[in-house]
Amino acid sequence: MIKIRSTKVIGLLLVMVMLLSLVAGCGGGDSKTTTVEEIKIGNIIPLSGSAAPLGKIGQEARDMAVEEINAAGGIKSMGGAQIKMLYADSKGDPATGVSEAERLITLEEVALLTGTYQSGVAMPSTEVAERYGIPFVVPVPSEDAITERGFKNVFRLAEKTSWRNRDQVTFIKEMAEKFNTPVKTVALIYENTAWGQGAVRAWEKYIPEAGLEIVLKEPYPSNSSDLTPVVLKAKNLNPDIIMMVSYVSDAALLTNTFAEHKVMPKAYIGTSGGFADPAYFELTGDNCEYYFDIATWEPDVNRPFSADVNKAFKEKYGYSMNAEAVKAYTAMYVIADALERAGSTDPEALRKALSETNITEGPSQMYASEVVFDETGQMVNAPLVISQMRKVDGKMERVSVWPEEEARPGMEIVWPYPGVGK
Amino acid sequence: MDAVKTKKISLIVLFLVIGFIIPQFVTKPYYLHVITMCLLWAYLASSWNLFCGFAGQLSLGHGVFTAVGAYVAVMLFNDYNISPWIGMFAGAGAAVLLSILIGYPTFKLRGAYYALATVAIGSGVVVLIENTQALGPFRVGGAEGLIVKLMGNAPAFFQFMSKQPYYYIALVMLIIVVLFAFWLKNSRLGYYLSALKEDPEAAEALGINVRNAKLVAAAYSAFFTAIGGVYYAMLIRYLEPNAIAGPMMSNEMVFLAVVGGSGTVLGPVVGGITLHAISEVIQFYFGDLAQGLHLFIYGLIVVFMIMFKPQGIIEILQKYYNRFLGITDRGEDEKSVKRTAGS
Known part of the structure; x- marks a missing residue:
């Protein structure tokens, strides 16, 4: 009796898996119908594993920035398009980072990628983006080599180690x-x-x-x-x-x-x-x-916007920002600025806009008085x-x-x- | 009997045809990447199974061999411009040497002690790599990892812009390791291994050189595992010590092989493909919901499988396979009894 029952359970499980895969296939097809009113941005961050708490605070900072940007009328040059964030878990594992980058680029057809807390995930997943010619904004990882590989589509907001x-x-x-x-x-x-x-x-x-x-x-x-x-x-x-x-x-x-x-x-x-x-x-x-x-940042640092943004964050989530959260938050404003100037989600236009970034006002002031990337995509004066x-x-x-x-x-x-x- | 043979061959042909035409239908690079990863994990689980499954040894340190293969091939390529197609055999050779070095002292250990020794060696190698910046003229990169020199589309150097070549290479690798496993299981060494798996003392008493048999099988296993490591390196194009040599790599191989059915030829293949597919599907749906939820669900499915089918998923498939061939379970039992008696 028991034997028959367990076979049935396994059979049921397998059928479920097959159905799920089938649905997964359909889901992929649907994502083509991107409307102009929505700009998809892919985020690869550690949502499980030892760095999960840092992934979480990074996600919260990004969400807050995007809510602000969308509430202020979205990307005006694109008819007030709203930014939509898609999060993917890297588990802190390079291979998972690569596979999620593939998914976000080829299935979700995101305009741009950002994220990765660990340098070890940033290294291979930025390479995937480079292959597809999709811009990748890296707010946190600091390993020197990330912007020293001659890539055109990688923009790092963080300082080098x-x-x-x-x-x-x-x-x-x-x-x-x-x-x-x-x-x-x-x-x-x-x-x-x-x-x-x-x-x-x-x-x-x-x-x-x-x-x-x-x-x-x-x-x-x-x-x-x-x-x-x-x-x-x-x-x-x-x-x-x-x-x-x-x-x-x-x-x-x-x-x-x-x-x-x-x-x-x-x-x-x-x-x-x-x-x-x-x-x-x-x-x-x-x-x-x-x-x-x-x-790179302290709660008491004497920079414009710093105290206000941190206060809003504290009210929303119950604790203070940290340097990583500030970089993630700033990155969304840098991306929004580039989208505004590019006026489209065309990767090449977006890449060009990012490379011409020169922000000297707005909330990104809490991180740096001037956001400019050099020809390697490295933020020039990471403070x-x-x-x-x-x-x-x-x-x-x-x-x-x-x-x-x-x-x-x-x-x-x-x-x-x-x-x-x- | 002939009808059975025709059915067997037609089944094999069917699977081969499906395998080779998949890229014609799966055009989204992400899906092809996921299927390729399934094949790679099936390959790695099969490589682990060559020794550990057939001889009943629990090695929890096979990541050592993926790492040695990958690092040797990538260092030769980065610093001496030797194509990874050649370098992979150097890497596999190094892994074979290492397997003998490790095997000689540890094969005296039994059961949990052997497993513990492999865990220790595995963690030791991670620490070694993390603290080695350079090895003579070769850059190792320490804990920061090693970037594979990028060549763009260079088939001669195992680098492709498209996903299709990676898929076909993984498929061919999997076919080779399955054929090898089939040959090994039915070879003299295979019988030695299954004898020593059941009872090492009895095997020794029958005149089998248990340590030698283990050493040879472990060397085969290390060879294939290392090639898998090189493939991983060329697919991801970045080596991080903990990801290539660490417990995640080592345990995953064991996991997939055991859930699929260790000690059988096709069990690890089935386990690798099914479990990896499940984990990707779950990550696809739940990866961005609650933190770590997808890993929890994956864990639950695996626990259920182990609880209800401890012999592996292959057991279920075996039944359907026999029914398809028109062999009853009892018939199969009798056949295996005869075969054991004959050998």
Whole structure:
């Protein structure tokens, strides 16, 4: 009896699958009937897997931007056409990214693609778009190589990974001069995957160029349970600057262990990631006071639109934006601007419009005062801001301190590092 | 008997014809891409099955071989301009060597211990690749991954603008691995493997060199798996250590083979095609709804299949196949009894 029943269940399942595939086939045929009043934009973002929370906040930021654009009359040069967002889950897997790019381009016939949180997904899926000649706006992934492959259809809003490291070094030089504290030696402590490795390559270029010396290069496996050996190594060498690339648990562990061993460089500088994670404050308490971190955006950064957009976002979703969300949000305005100027969804016209982008007003100001792409499709002046962890009204906060014109008014940089609780 | 033979041949011809004319009807590149991926997964599951299915060994680290094949071929191509058509055999050769290196110490281990060893080797290789920037003159790319040098439409270098060539290559690869599996199962080695699968001690007592039989079968399996890795590299044109060598790659092969029916010639093919098709259909419909919903549904379907048909989907098909040929189940049983007695 049981045997017969299970066969039936399997049979039923198979029939269901076949029916589903059949419907899938029909669905594909229907999508041709795109009306002019609707512009389809494909988004490939991680909606499952370890980066899913970041995919989600990216989706929310995009939705908010598109709602605003559509509510303000859509794309006027195309008769007020509305933007329609199509989301696809990359799972953070390169092969899935490729197959979803194929689907969005050839079935959904999107005008343009955007998204991918991970560089690993951006690399192959932008290549698919390049083959079909469909523009691909990349707001977040920062791996240098993405815009260094001679592609015509890839436009990156984010900074390159190496720029962060470049600006950290510039910051050190400026501070050393401003406070008259000579800086000579630098220790590098980094997690040993793609991100840390990329950062080290850039540091190895910029630090010697600035006349500084790298005295320690210490990779460690992420999610370590004890980093005391690393900390003691740094303590023995007594470097002027300690720079770190870490995910949140390691960032907190390093910070707490440095405090425990009273290591006193002139500055601790993080490279976003773990240091920018909200959990970092909970895990370190006061130990992280006076640490520096670099990011493309801070909630308190002194830029037009920044406070208002963040407030609207907070009201809508219940929490603050992060740098990734700001880039995703800005990207939709950059795309809308290009559509407006192109006046059509023809990929070549759209590509041309994107390459001629020059935005100096509007909500994209919260990210950059000027959005311009160079001939490789790289955003020319992706802005970076350095913040310092400071106690404001008894609560630890990220305070924007550099560059000076974007700093929070009324806050002075504390340099050199005074020690915990000073 | 003749009628049965005619029916068998006509069925094979039917499937071959369908296989070869699909691109004439499926013109949307996305659909062809999905079907191609189904064939690739069927191929990889079959390659895994050559050793693990036939000999009953649970390797959870076959991603090592896809990675070695892919990386060797791509490095030769990127840095020395050697066509991947040639490089794939270098990659497969490297994978064979590696399979022997791994197999020699681990084939002493039984059951869970062997499976655990393969998991450890698999994760180890991911970490190794992630931390290697260059290997002598070759760029490996570390954790940032390795981009395949783009040539546009260059058939001599395994790069095509259209999806059709990729489809046909995957189809031919699948046919070859199925023919090879058929040959292997009915060869002397195949009988050794099924003997040691049932009872290694008894096999040893009968005079079978168990370790050698395992080593040879594992080498075949590594060879075919590595070629699959090269194909993946040329289709996606970007290698990320975790995607090509990591647990997702390794587990998926096992998964598809087991659900389809491991240890049979066609089980992994059926599993690879059906399950991958299901997962794509679900992603198509539910991918943008709730986060991760499509993976949940996929998981449910797989659990149901394993619960109700632990022998694999092939079992159901086998029944219909026998009915089509006019053989009753009992007849098939008797035949297999006879065959076992004969060997």
